[in-house]
Amino acid sequence: MNTKRNLFNAIKDYAFIFVSILLYGFAWQGLIFSHKITTGGLAGISSVISWAFEIPASYPYNIINVGLVILALFILGWRFSLKTVYSVAVLALTIPFYESFFAKHGPLLADQPVLAVVLGAILCGLSLGMVFSVNGSTGGTDIVAAIINKYRNVTIGRALMLIDFVILGVSYYLFRDADKIILSLVEVIVVNLTVDYYLNGYRQSVQFFINTKKHKEVADTIMSELNRGCTFIEAEGAFTGEKQKLVMVIAKKSESTMIFRAIKSVDPEAFISQSLVRGAYGRGFEPLQSIKDK
DSSP states (O other): OHHHHHHHHHHHHHHHHHHHHHHHHHHIIIIIGGGTOOOSHHHHHHHHHHHHHTOOTHHHHHHHHHHHHHHHHHHTOHHHHHHHHHHHHHHHHHHHHHHHHHHHHOOTTTTOHHHHHHHHHHHHHHHHHHHHHTTOOOOTHHHHHHHHHHHSSOOHHHHHHHHHHHHHHHHHHHHOOHHHHHHHHHHHHHHHHHHHHHHHHHHOEEEEEEEOTTHHHHHHHHHHHHOOOEEEEEEEOTTTOOEEEEEEEEEEGGGHHHHHHHHHHHOTTOEEEEEEESOOBSTTSBOGGGGGGO
16 A cells, blocks of 8 residues: 555656646746746756857756766665656757747747746746755755765755855856846746745644633544544633633645545534644654754
């Protein structure tokens, strides 16, 4: 049973990554690169090389990405690189297609570059957040930052930001256009904010304390319908002196509505308190190994 479930989850993750990368390639090529706006990461490096030497951006993108993945296999190990290898392979096939398509048909929102950059940044950030949410990676400067983090006391986020600012600085000397640099800076900020917003919303957990006379039925319903564990806590009413059991549940924020419905279906008179949880680790939530990265 566990083997089948693990296989299903793996297939779901890789399908999710595939769709996310399709969205990323579309947004980058159609709304950002085609407007000659620099982005962060490897896409930004490839853009600068492409414009400087007048070659397709897919060439430096794929060459550098493959080289970094090989480096990661030796330094970071295959566990880090497995989904990254898959992502890089999908990118290697999709980026040239999008590049050729938009070179032929022109950029999206051609007469509205500001709107194009903001929309493109949101879609790129959303797609990257989707990849990161299943512990995937698109390679590129993520690998560089992870390697720096392994050998130096520099966080991955700080390393990525430093790399992005270097890319923006180089692009300024290439274009000498302050407007493009400002749009590029906006793009980088919006991408990072979107990634953070998506991941925080995806990973945020909530805690429920449920005061009900039907604690066993409520717990059974939550466990069977939502596959979330419940804990009984012995309690005593301060005014009545009545002994009772509270039901405690920790779940993903996205499951809140379903939990309320499950409780209401059993006991509409239940008293419920809900609070945000800063972090939840272990089975069904983030792995314990991720604590050291925070």
